[in-house]
Amino acid sequence: MATTVGILGGGQLARMMAVAGASLGLRFRIVDTVPDACASQVAPLLCADYTDLDAMARFAETVDVVTFDFENVPADTAMFLATRVPVFPNPQALAVAQDRIEEKQMFARLGLATPAFAAVDSREDLEAAAQSVGLPAILKTRRLGYDGKGQFRVRTAADLDAAWAALGGVPLILESFVPFEREISVIAVRGRDGAFATWPLAQNFHQNAILSASVSPAPHADAVEPIATSYARRIAEELDYVGVFALELFERDGGLIANEMAPRVHNSGHWTIEGAVTSQFENHLRAVTGLPLGSTQPRGTSVLLNWIGELPDAAAVLREPFGHWHDYGKSPRAGRKVGHATVNGATNEVAATLTRLAAALDRPDQIAPALDALRA
Amino acid sequence: MATTVGILGGGQLARMMAVAGASLGLRFRIVDTVPDACASQVAPLLCADYTDLDAMARFAETVDVVTFDFENVPADTAMFLATRVPVFPNPQALAVAQDRIEEKQMFARLGLATPAFAAVDSREDLEAAAQSVGLPAILKTRRLGYDGKGQFRVRTAADLDAAWAALGGVPLILESFVPFEREISVIAVRGRDGAFATWPLAQNFHQNAILSASVSPAPHADAVEPIATSYARRIAEELDYVGVFALELFERDGGLIANEMAPRVHNSGHWTIEGAVTSQFENHLRAVTGLPLGSTQPRGTSVLLNWIGELPDAAAVLREPFGHWHDYGKSPRAGRKVGHATVNGATNEVAATLTRLAAALDRPDQIAPALDALRA
Numbered sequence: 001m002a003t004t005v006g007i008l009g010g011g012q013l014a015r016m017m018a019v020a021g022a023s024l025g026l027r028f029r030i031v032d033t034v035p036d037a038c039a040s041q042v043a044p045l046l047c048a049d050y051t052d053l054d055a056m057a058r059f060a061e062t063v064d065v066v067t068f069d070f071e072n073v074p075a076d077t078a079m080f081l082a083t084r085v086p087v088f089p090n091p092q093a094l095a096v097a098q099d100r101i102e103e104k105q106m107f108a109r110l111g112l113a114t115p116a117f118a119a120v121d122s123r124e125d126l127e128a129a130a131q132s133v134g135l136p137a138i139l140k141t142r143r144l145g146y147d148g149k150g151q152f153r154v155r156t157a158a159d160l161d162a163a164w165a166a167l168g169g170v171p172l173i174l175e176s177f178v179p180f181e182r183e184i185s186v187i188a189v190r191g192r193d194g195a196f197a198t199w200p201l202a203q204n205f206h207q208n209a210i211l212s213a214s215v216s217p218a219p220h221a222d223a224v225e226p227i228a229t230s231y232a233r234r235i236a237e238e239l240d241y242v243g244v245f246a247l248e249l250f251e252r253d254g255g256l257i258a259n260e261m262a263p264r265v266h267n268s269g270h271w272t273i274e275g276a277v278t279s280q281f282e283n284h285l286r287a288v289t290g291l292p293l294g295s296t297q298p299r300g301t302s303v304l305l306n307w308i309g310e311l312p313d314a315a316a317v318l319r320e321p322f323g324h325w326h327d328y329g330k331s332p333r334a335g336r337k338v339g340h341a342t343v344n345g346a347t348n349e350v351a352a353t354l355t356r357l358a359a360a361l362d363r364p365d366q367i368a369p370a371l372d373a374l375r376a
Numbered sequence: 377m378a379t380t381v382g383i384l385g386g387g388q389l390a391r392m393m394a395v396a397g398a399s400l401g402l403r404f405r406i407v408d409t410v411p412d413a414c415a416s417q418v419a420p421l422l423c424a425d426y427t428d429l430d431a432m433a434r435f436a437e438t439v440d441v442v443t444f445d446f447e448n449v450p451a452d453t454a455m456f457l458a459t460r461v462p463v464f465p466n467p468q469a470l471a472v473a474q475d476r477i478e479e480k481q482m483f484a485r486l487g488l489a490t491p492a493f494a495a496v497d498s499r500e501d502l503e504a505a506a507q508s509v510g511l512p513a514i515l516k517t518r519r520l521g522y523d524g525k526g527q528f529r530v531r532t533a534a535d536l537d538a539a540w541a542a543l544g545g546v547p548l549i550l551e552s553f554v555p556f557e558r559e560i561s562v563i564a565v566r567g568r569d570g571a572f573a574t575w576p577l578a579q580n581f582h583q584n585a586i587l588s589a590s591v592s593p594a595p596h597a598d599a600v601e602p603i604a605t606s607y608a609r610r611i612a613e614e615l616d617y618v619g620v621f622a623l624e625l626f627e628r629d630g631g632l633i634a635n636e637m638a639p640r641v642h643n644s645g646h647w648t649i650e651g652a653v654t655s656q657f658e659n660h661l662r663a664v665t666g667l668p669l670g671s672t673q674p675r676g677t678s679v680l681l682n683w684i685g686e687l688p689d690a691a692a693v694l695r696e697p698f699g700h701w702h703d704y705g706k707s708p709r710a711g712r713k714v715g716h717a718t719v720n721g722a723t724n725e726v727a728a729t730l731t732r733l734a735a736a737l738d739r740p741d742q743i744a745p746a747l748d749a750l751r752a
Contacts, residue, residue, distance in 0.1 A: 002705060015398065022395045022418055023649075024690075025703025025715070042398055042418055273399075277697065286694065295697035299675060314401075318662065321653065321671035327401025329378060339401070 002027050003289050006063030006085070008077070010037030010045055012328040012337060013069035013265050013281075016273070018043040020281035026289065029062050031055075038329040039069070050077045060084040067243060067288050071097055071263050072144055088192075088288040089263050093239035097263040100142045100173045104258075110234040112258040120172035123164050129174035130160060136177040139163045141170055151209075153177070178257055180250030182373075184218055187269035188232035189244045189283045192290045196236055197283070198229050199276055199296045202268040204248075205369045207308075210335070213370040214268045214304040216275060220376065224249075227256045235261060244269070244284035267306065267337070274324050274344040275302030301347040303354060303370050305363075307339040316360040317341045322353045347374060378403050379665050382439030382461070384453070386413030386421055388704040388713060389445035389641050389657075392649070394419040396657035402665065405438050407431075414705040415445070426453045436460040443619060443664050447473055447639050448520055464568075464664040465639050469615035473639040476518045476549045480634075486610040488634040496548040499540050505550035506536060512553040515539045517546055527585075529553070554633055556626030558749075560594055563645035564608035565620045565659045568666045572612055573659070574605045575652055575672045578644040580624075581745045583684075586711070589746040590644045590680040592651060596752065603632045611637060620645070620660040643682065643713070650700050650720040651678030677723040679730060679746050681739075683715040692736040693717045698729045723750060 003026055007014040010032030018028045019042055028043035035047040048055035051074055059081075060066070066087045068078075071094065078091035096102045100117075107114045118129035120139065130137065135157065141150035152163040154174070183204045190196045200217035201224070232247050246266030250257040269280040278286075278294025286293055310332035317323040322345035330338045343353045351374050358367040379402055383390040386408030394404045395418055404419035411423040424431035427450055435457075436442070442463045444454075447470065454467035472478045476493075483490045494505035496515065506513065511533065517526035528539040530550070559580045566572045576593035577600070608623050622642030626633040645656040654662075654670025662669055686708035693699040698721035706714045719729045727750050734743040 018418075019395050019398045022391065022705070023700070023702045025687075025705050027417055027705070041403055042394075292691055292695035294694065294700075297697070311401075315668055318670065319668035321673070324399070324670075325401075326399045329398070329401050329403070 003065070004029060004063045005285065005289065006031070006059060006066040007039070007043075007069055008050060008066065008073050009069035010034075010039035011069050012038060012330070014039035015042055015328060016270070016281045016326075017067075017069065017265065017285060020273075020279055021285045024282070024285060024289070024291070026285060029059065031059055041329050050074050053077070053080055056080055057084065065288050067284070068094070068264055086288075088242040089245070090240060090242070093241050094263055096239060097245075097261050098143055100140055100175075100260065101171075103261060104173070104175075106235070106238060107231075107258045110231075110238055112231050112234070113255060114258050115178050116176040118174050120174050123168065126160055126164055126168075126172070126174065130154065130157060133174050133176045138175050138177055139167055140173050140175065141167060142173050143171065149209075178250045178252060178259075180252045180257065182251050183259075184221065184224065184228065184249045184251050184256065185214075185266065185268040186228040186232050186247050186249065187244060187266055187272070187280050188229075188236055188247065189280070189287050189293055189296070190236040190241050191287045191293050192242050194237075195293050196233055197293055197296045198232055199269060199272055199280065200298045201225055201228055202271070202304075203373055204268050205366075205373075207366060208335075210308055210337075211267050211306050212308070212366050213306065214271060215370050215373050216268075216271050216302050216304075217298055219373055223254060224251055224256050231256065231258060243287045244280050267340075268304070270326070270340055271302035271304040271342050271344070272296075273326075274342050275299055300345050301350045301374070302342055302344045303350055303374065305341045305343070305357075305366060305370075306337060307341070308337060309334050311339050312361045312363065316357060320353050320357065321345075322349050323357070351375060379441070380405060380439045381661065381665065382407070382435060382442040383415070383419075383445055384426060384442065384449050385445035386410075386415035387445050388414060388706070390415035391418055391704060392646070392657045392702075393443075393445065393641065393661060396649075396655055397661045400658070400661060400665070400667070402661060405435065407435055417705050426450050429453070429456055432456055433460065441664050443660070444470070444640055462664075464618040465621070466616060466618070469617050470639055472615060473621075473637050474519055476516055476551075476636065477547075479637060480549070480551075482611070482614060483607075483634045486607075486614055488607050488610070489631060490634050491554050492552040494550050496550050499544065502536055502540055502544075502548075502550065506530065506533060509550050509552045514551050514553055515543055516549050516551065517543060518549050519547065525585075554626045554628060554635075556628045556633065558627050559635075560597065560600065560604065560625045560627050560632065561590075561642065561644040562604040562608050562623050562625065563620060563642055563648070563656050564605075564612060564623065565656070565663050565669055565672070566612040566617050567663045567669050568618050570613075571669050572609055573669055573672045574608055575645060575648055575656065576674045577601055577604055578647070578680075579749055580644050581742075581749075583742060584711075586682070586684055586713075587643050588682050588684070588742050590647060591746050591749050592644075592647050592678050592680075593674055595749055599630060600627055600632050607632065607634060619663045620656050643716075644680070646702070646716055647678035647680040647718050647720070648672075649702075650718050651675055676721050677726045677750070678718055678720045679726055679750070681717045681719070681733075681742060681746075682713060683717070684713060685710050687715050688737045688739070692733060696729050696733065697721075698725050699733070727751060 203218035
């Protein structure tokens with residue numbers, strides 16, 4: 001009988017999973033809080049609140065395994081579902097990744113380099129943390145942050161009041177500011193049988209704290225790749241993780257500092273659809289359904305360009321021989337990830353394509369950093 | 377607004393189209409005569425008879441453009457839909473491809489080499505055709521044939537009675553038997569703007585008259601590729617064709633003889649999903665929705681293996697680093713195409729993988745011919 005995969009969350013990650021899973025013969029059921037979540041265009045959707053355990057129980061009856069398209073699934077829901085059906089990644093792994101303190105404590109326990117950090121639960125804690133961590137630093141909510149949301153930069157002690165006014169009242173973490181040279185991410189996958197693999201590293205670029213471009217394989221990363229892979233493997237084994245996750249890293253002085261993990265397929269891995277033998281979406285599904293993992297070898301060089309808010313002209317990308325278009329089927333909204341493009345080919349072909357696209361799309365600020373990295 | 381593509385027929389071709397179209401932001405509506413057609417797992421399905429024009433009118437109201445996953449759509453239905461919404465390929469092109477006589481007459485008119493052929497509508501016609509065409513020959517129904525169905529081999533005049541008994545009563549065609557060296561197919565695409573492209577040729581192998589394996593790019597085909605491309609271009613322009621079609625060819629003495637065309641994406645082009653920059657499914661959708669065509673360049677060597685009747689062990693393919701699995705989500709049935717695998721990589725990697733798969737799947741008869749072709 002066909003295996004049915006349940007996905008909590010019906011955004012573009014669920015959508016790309018369902019598309020990748022069709023060739024494996026998998027069927028899907030999606031849960032989302034809105035009926036027109038974009039994954040509903042490719043798989044049946046149950047509209048329900050994730051805390052509605054009656055709905056979750058009905059959902060569990062229709063699926064063989066459950067996974068997630070976002071990390072902020074309520075822990076109680078994940079645990080509830082896990083009593084009824086296999087849930088991957090497991091709820092404990094999800095819980096660790098949901099809390100920046102638990103996550104950083106794990107990183108430190110596993111010997112990963114991290115920024116200095118301290119828990120902040122009061123205005124007094126913040127004062128003490130600024131002393132112990134040092135300034136400049138970044139105050140963050142421990143939970144529910146993404147794309148730079150729930151963060152406040154503390155440059156000097158004079159910023160502490162404003163930082164507390166902005167974020168105080170929920171559990172916080174103060175992290176020392178790392179003057180890194182570049183941001184790198186590693187996408188890793190671990191199977192039910194413990195098989196482990198990583199894709200080539202991505203070098204990431206941001207605009208307004210949202211990923212704007214990724215280059216993979218990250219140029220000149222041979223020296224740091226084994227560090228990233230070792231970090232990811234330690235995390236995967238510590239958490240008995242099953243599925244894909246991303247680890248975001250800062251590169252500095254030839255070393256890597258662990259910033260945060262995302263317990264799911266990740267935006268900086270979207271290039272794997274065209275640029276790797278097996279995509280992160282397919283391998284996540286292979287992992288959670290107990291199939292052998294596929295090869296993570298790259299096919300040429302890939303540059304991902306994120307479309308935030310609204311889509312640019314599709315034809316400009318589609319008429320490029322090395323351009324691939326991804327429209328998530330969402331309506332435009334400021335700050336929303338509505339699609340991406342991947343340029344994939346030999347490095348010189350990718351660079352020439354990006355040069356043309358920067359002009360055709362009038363997006364020099366988004367594309368120039370990736371192009372510079374490619375040519376470095 | 378998102379473009380919605382309507383597809384008549386909900387089999388694996390519609391399924392793979394819908395999967396390929398998601399990244400283009402396309403939505404789909406499928407019509408099939410059975411409610412659980414396998415494309416219904418990835419797109420909404422209207423269950424209706426194709427001759428039910430009330431249902432077709434309702435269907436037309438929900439879509440922006442109509443295409444097909446099989447060639448035997450009733451001509452009246454295609455023409456009816458075309459009065460309401462753009463239909464690609466156009467109904468006239470479909471009509472020509474549905475009738476072996478009209479098709480072969482077009483081939484001849486365009487200067488394509490064909491087997492000798494003659495229309496047969498009576499026992500007397502058959503006698504005359506055997507004289508004019510020569511024996512051995514193949515008697516075929518003019519319409520509705522596929523996978524060797526509706527065909528009878530006439531070796532000598534002594535077979536004519538049996539051939540007539542088997543097929544007589546519907547319009548027939550007698551074609552001279554071509555003692556070809558190998559079967560080749562070319563997959564071509566033409567855009568709404570007249571842009572035209574072909575993928576590298578495939579060399580095809582059959583078991584029980586059903587495609588069992590394809591190798592692409594076809595080995596040692598440099599000399600015949602321009603002929604195939606020229607044939608396909610002439611057909612595309614003659615029919616003002618929009619979308620993907622396949623032309624099946626016999627190679628003999630360094631030349632190509634046109635056997636038949638399929639006015640749709642084609643089984644011998646499934647390798648393009650992994651093995652070309654743009655798949656036949658994506659380019660068909662780009663064509664019918666008026667988007668620029670994508671590159672048809674190959675990525676390495678690909679061998680397609682068809683799964684007929686039932687699926688073999690998926691894990692044997694999935695654990696191969698160059699193996700890709702396609703399960704169409706159908707229940708097993710003798711003679712039914714239920715899935716395929718593509719092995720894609722450098723030629724030596726593909727050959728080594730096929731050698732292992734022939735043993736692991738215990739399918740030497742299916743795999744050996746493709747392997748021999750690769751190594752020739």
